[in-house]
Structure formats: structure tokens, C-alpha cells
Amino acid sequence: MPAKRPPVPLSRERIIDAALHIADGQGLRRLTMRRLGDALQVEAMAVYHHLPRGKEALMDALAEHVTAVRVDPGGSGAAPSWQDLARAWARASRTALLEHPGVLSLALVKPPKGAALISIGEQTEQLREAGLGDAAPAAVRALRAYVLGSVAVEVQQSGWADPDADVVNARTAEGEREFEQGLDALIAGLGG
Amino acid sequence: MPAKRPPVPLSRERIIDAALHIADGQGLRRLTMRRLGDALQVEAMAVYHHLPRGKEALMDALAEHVTAVRVDPGGSGAAPSWQDLARAWARASRTALLEHPGVLSLALVKPPKGAALISIGEQTEQLREAGLGDAAPAAVRALRAYVLGSVAVEVQQSGWADPDADVVNARTAEGEREFEQGLDALIAGLGG
DNA sequence: ACCTGAACACCGTTCAAGT
DNA sequence: ACCTGAACACCGTTCAAGT
Numbered sequence: 001m002p003a004k005r006p007p008v009p010l011s012r013e014r015i016i017d018a019a020l021h022i023a024d025g026q027g028l029r030r031l032t033m034r035r036l037g038d039a040l041q042v043e044a045m046a047v048y049h050h051l052p053r054g055k056e057a058l059m060d061a062l063a064e065h066v067t068a069v070r071v072d073p074g075g076s077g078a079a080p081s082w083q084d085l086a087r088a089w090a091r092a093s094r095t096a097l098l099e100h101p102g103v104l105s106l107a108l109v110k111p112p113k114g115a116a117l118i119s120i121g122e123q124t125e126q127l128r129e130a131g132l133g134d135a136a137p138a139a140v141r142a143l144r145a146y147v148l149g150s151v152a153v154e155v156q157q158s159g160w161a162d163p164d165a166d167v168v169n170a171r172t173a174e175g176e177r178e179f180e181q182g183l184d185a186l187i188a189g190l191g192g
Numbered sequence: 193m194p195a196k197r198p199p200v201p202l203s204r205e206r207i208i209d210a211a212l213h214i215a216d217g218q219g220l221r222r223l224t225m226r227r228l229g230d231a232l233q234v235e236a237m238a239v240y241h242h243l244p245r246g247k248e249a250l251m252d253a254l255a256e257h258v259t260a261v262r263v264d265p266g267g268s269g270a271a272p273s274w275q276d277l278a279r280a281w282a283r284a285s286r287t288a289l290l291e292h293p294g295v296l297s298l299a300l301v302k303p304p305k306g307a308a309l310i311s312i313g314e315q316t317e318q319l320r321e322a323g324l325g326d327a328a329p330a331a332v333r334a335l336r337a338y339v340l341g342s343v344a345v346e347v348q349q350s351g352w353a354d355p356d357a358d359v360v361n362a363r364t365a366e367g368e369r370e371f372e373q374g375l376d377a378l379i380a381g382l383g384g
Numbered sequence: 385a386c387c388t389g390a391a392c393a394c395c396g397t398t399c400a401a402g403t
Numbered sequence: 404a405c406c407t408g409a410a411c412a413c414c415g416t417t418c419a420a421g422t
Binding site for chain 2 (some may be wrong): 404405406407408
């Protein structure tokens with residue numbers, strides 16, 4: 001028996017991973033500094049050394065984590081149309097959000113900051129250069145609204161936040177179909 | 193000086209009103225049973241008599257309050273088109289949600305129950321009878337997603353949930369323009 | 385620099401008791 | 404039937420102290 005495995009040092013990244021795991025598994029209301037400390041084999045107060053603003057900072061970081069997304073516009077080959085780019089951003093955002101339903105309510109309500117804000121800026125710039133021009137900011141807002149709304153409805157229907165969770169439904173198949181369908185309609189509408 | 197004004201008896205309705213006031217004014221995280229009691233001139237524990245499941249029931253009731261909406265299909269005169277009905281439902285839902293940004297995160301994530309569920313049923317039935325037929329349920333989901341997403345983005349941009357709330361922006365004018373525009377596009381898409 | 389332990393003010397909820 | 408008061412387990416955060 002090794003007497004002491006040298007404890008993996010705490011880090012912002014490990015903290016956020018553990019927090020996501022708790023929130024997804026037990027709900028945001030049960031994500032507590034003390035429980036977070038337990039999961040990391042550490043006293044709750046150790047977290048404050050890596051997130052100085054405490055729980056407020058943690059919540060911000062979680063929202064950022066599921067909202068910051070990156071899409072590669074594809075350097076080689078033909079430049080993609082703005083329609084293709086819009087589709088790629090919408091899909092990437094949706095999957096990122098669906099991966100962590102436990103913190104969805106944060107992402108839906110908190111104003112984007114840091115990496116999330118940069119992500120939106122990149123998206124706007126790509127769409128602008130791909131042909132949308134000055135219509136890009138409004139298009140990004142419309143796409144964001146569509147993605148956020150779709151994911152909200154999907155998660156509601158999955159019964160995720162239900163205290164009497166009979167079945168946490170896995171009907172993501174139909175959800176994706178409807179998502180793609182609505183996305184087509186929205187992109188078509190953005191063209192007019 | 194009247195020695196005792198006979199205290200207005202507590203009621204579910206008064207509790208919910210006070211809770212909305214606190215949530216909108218100070219944020220959901222500061223809505224606490226004790227503060228709620230204070231606002232109602234009562235001990236916190238009195239609330240449990242009217243909401244037996246305590247804070248859980250309170251949260252459910254708040255979500256229900258901003259999600260349950262009623263639209264009169266207009267008995268006299270010509271029957272409205274499903275397009276007009278869809279517009280009316282979307283507008284009514286949006287205003288109900290924007291009225292209480294403090295509990296928006298609940299409405300976005302909690303599966304609809306009680307009055308909220310009935311509201312969705314009515315909307316589906318009206319759209320079905322107005323000509324959408326079996327396409328009504330999917331249309332209602334699309335409309336709900338659009339409304340929820342739009343309001344989420346609007347509230348984010350208003351800086352409502354921002355701890356460093358420089359200005360709680362009142363740019364609802366532009367928000368409404370964009371909302372109506374996207375709504376037109378969506379309804380057009382539902383027709384195809 | 386990084387983590388601990390004790391402490392403080394506050395929270396949700398119970399339960400017996402008052403009227 | 405409706406509300407209170409005391410109590411319990413738990414929470415976020417501080418601060419001085421350890422290494």
C-alpha cells in the first residue's frame with residue numbers, strides 16, 4: 001500500500017469538472033461548496049483559492065463552460081457559405097448545452113462573459129465575412145435565441161428538472177429532427 | 193392609533209405576489225423563506241401551511257405563474273386564422289415572461305405543470321381547430337422554443353442577472369421589433 | 385502558494401405548542 | 404385552522420493558522 005499518493009493539486013479545471021458532474025447528477029440546488037470540496041477530496045475553503053469570488057465565480061465559470069463554443073471555418077477548400085456556418089454554430093452550441101443540462105438555467109439567463117463573449121464575437125465575424133455583412137449581429141441573436149429556446153424545450157420534455165422524474169426521457173432523436181427542421185426555416189428566413 | 197389592524201390572512205396568492213416582488217427586485221438567490229415571511233409580516237414557518245411542499249412548491253408556483261397564459265380566440269366576428277392565433281399566443285407568452293425576469297430561469301427549465309400545462313393544451317387545440325390539424329403540437333413546440341429563446345436573449349442583454357448591473361437597459365423597443373420580425377418568419381415557415 | 389479548522393451569520397424544515 | 408418559537412442540520416464566507 002502506498003502510504004500517500006501525492007494529491008493531485010487543485011485547479012480551476014478540476015473544480016469546474018467536478019461541479020458539472022454534481023450539477024448534472026444531482027441538480028444545481030445540491031451543488032454546494034462543501035459537497036464540491038468532498039468530491040475533490042479537499043476542504044470546501046480550498047476552492048476559494050482558485051475561484052476568489054467563491055460561488056458567484058463558480059456559477060459564472062459553469063455558464064461560460066457550456067456557452068463558449070468554437071467552429072473552424074475550414075481553412076482549406078472552398079469557403080463555406082454563411083448558411084453552412086450558421087448551421088455549424090447552431091449545432092455546436094446545441095450539443096454543448098445538452099451535454100450539461102444541470103447548468104442550463106445559468107447559461108439561459110446569465111449575460112455572456114469572457115470566453116462565451118469571444119465565441120459570440122467570432123461567430124458574428126465569420127457570418128459577416130461569409131456574406132451577411134451588417135446583418136450578422138441580428139442573425140447571431142436570432143440563432144442564439146433559437147438554440148437556447150430549442151434546448152430549453154428539449155430539456156423540459158426530457159423531464160430533467162422534474163422532482164418526480166419518472167423517466168429521464170432519451171427522445172433526443174425526435175428532438176434533433178425538429179431542431180434541424182426549424183433551423184432550416186430560420187436560416188431561410190434570415191436570407192429574406 | 194388603532195391598536196391592531198386585523199392582519200390580512202395569508203393566502204397562496206399573497207405569498208406568490210410577495211415572492212415575485214422579491215425575486216424581481218433582488219434576484220432568485222435572495223428569495224428566502226425567512227425574507228418571504230418578513231415581507232408578509234409573518235414568521236417564515238407560516239408559509240408552509242399554504243404551500244405544504246415548502247420552497248419546492250413555491251418555485252413550482254412561480255414558474256406556473258409566468259407560464260400560464262390565456263388567449264381569447266374571439267367568439268364574435270370572423271374566426272381568426274391560425275397565423276393570428278399563433279401571433280397572439282406568442283405575444284401574450286412573451287409579455288408574461290418579461291414581466292417577471294426574476295423567475296425566468298425557473299420557467300425556462302421546469303417542465304410545465306398545472307395551469308401552465310392547461311395553457312399549452314388550449315393553445316394546441318385552438319391551432320388545431322384553426323386549420324393546423326395534426327401539425328399543431330409541433331407548431332406549439334416551435335412557438336414555445338422561439339418565445340423562450342427570444343426572452344432569454346432579451347433578458348440577458350438587459351443585464352438583468354448581472355451582478356455589476358451598470359444599467360438595467362430598457363431597450364425593449366428594439367427587442368420587440370426583432371421579436372415580431374422573427375415571429376413573422378417562423379409563422380411563415382410553419383405554413384410550408 | 386496552497387490548504388485547513390474554527391467560527392459567524394444565515395438558510396430550509398421539523399415539531400410541539402399556542403390561539 | 405392558522406401561526407409561533409425553539410431546535411436541527413446544513414449552507415457561504417472570513418480569518419488566522421498551518422505547511
